[in-house]
Amino acid sequence: NFSARGASACRGEGPGRRRTRRRHKKRRKWERRRGERERECSSIPEQESCPPAPIQAQNLKPVNYEYKEGHEYTVCSHIQNGAFGEVYCVKDNSTGFQCAAKRIPLDRFRSEEVSSWSALNSSRIVQLYGAVREDAFVTLFMELKKGGSLAQLIRESGRLPQDRALFYQEQVLEALEHLHSRRVLHRDVKADNVLLSQDGEKAFLCDFGHSEKLGLNGKSQVPPTGAGLQGTETHMAPEVVLGEGCSSQADVWSSCCMMLHMLNGCHPWTRYYTHPLCLKIANEPPPIKEIPATCNPCTADVIKMGLEKDPIKRALAAELRAKVKEALKQVGGLRSPLKGPYQEPANFE
């Protein structure tokens, strides 16, 4: 693991107190301006977190408050590896209703996955049905999306056309707007955690295994080197790899890494560097050289605004979403089919 202490080696603190004072004064100005922007954007009032949604009575039927694999439900197939546990498609034995289930070893279960998720109520976020403890596991049940994950679509397509990448980016940013207005940080925004409707018209954010509730100041309250809190390295924001207190802006950075993944068919950084990537993310310029040359300038602006290394200067989810809508209009809206001809991933020769 990349320690926060080690990270300080990345930070070049230059000499000259006057320059430092000027830098601090500039940061205070940015922070004031950022606070104004956030107040403009977070119009949604704080809501009390509600208890986890009960397992859907008409679809999932516990017996004597028990809901066990092989008794009340059956595993149909393995889907993928989620945060801290394997994800399966399961079927209720009395109703035949299918949903997704993630089985997490008890010692890796984070109650934030349920508490953060159940505090949300957006059409852009997959519904959590509930959670049960089975022996040394906690199993979470959620709505099954027949379109599979965005990562699966990228694998099958090679890479996505610009209009479709913008189309999904806009919906993920809508989900992030909702999360951030409730001071929830996802911390693992990536195509594997975005699910699609069967027709590919709707995208939904899922997997809150890395999520956390931000403090009233909008900052992370978890020690930056919290074990297991790390998301996906290729999508980590500089402030996260530097072990600095992160904010909702870390999710905005990750969403633009996901944008590059959609457009290039590969995660950012991986075509230029080998793991561990954290020192590169901390010290190198943002990976804007990976923006395809064929992109509309407005699309390029979206990625540049979201890959600002300084979280204060980085666009908020709401601001970036407005820019994505503009870019989508400029490219003529969504016109490409869900499953078009395979396009080889970018190779950055």
Ligand SMILES: Oc1ccc(F)cc1Nc1nc(-c2ccncc2)cs1
């Ligand atoms: O955090 C969870 C809690 C409960 C679940 F049932 C699943 C997840 N996590 C994920 N599910 C998926 C996925 C689901 C269905 N189809 C394709 C991918 C990807 S990550």
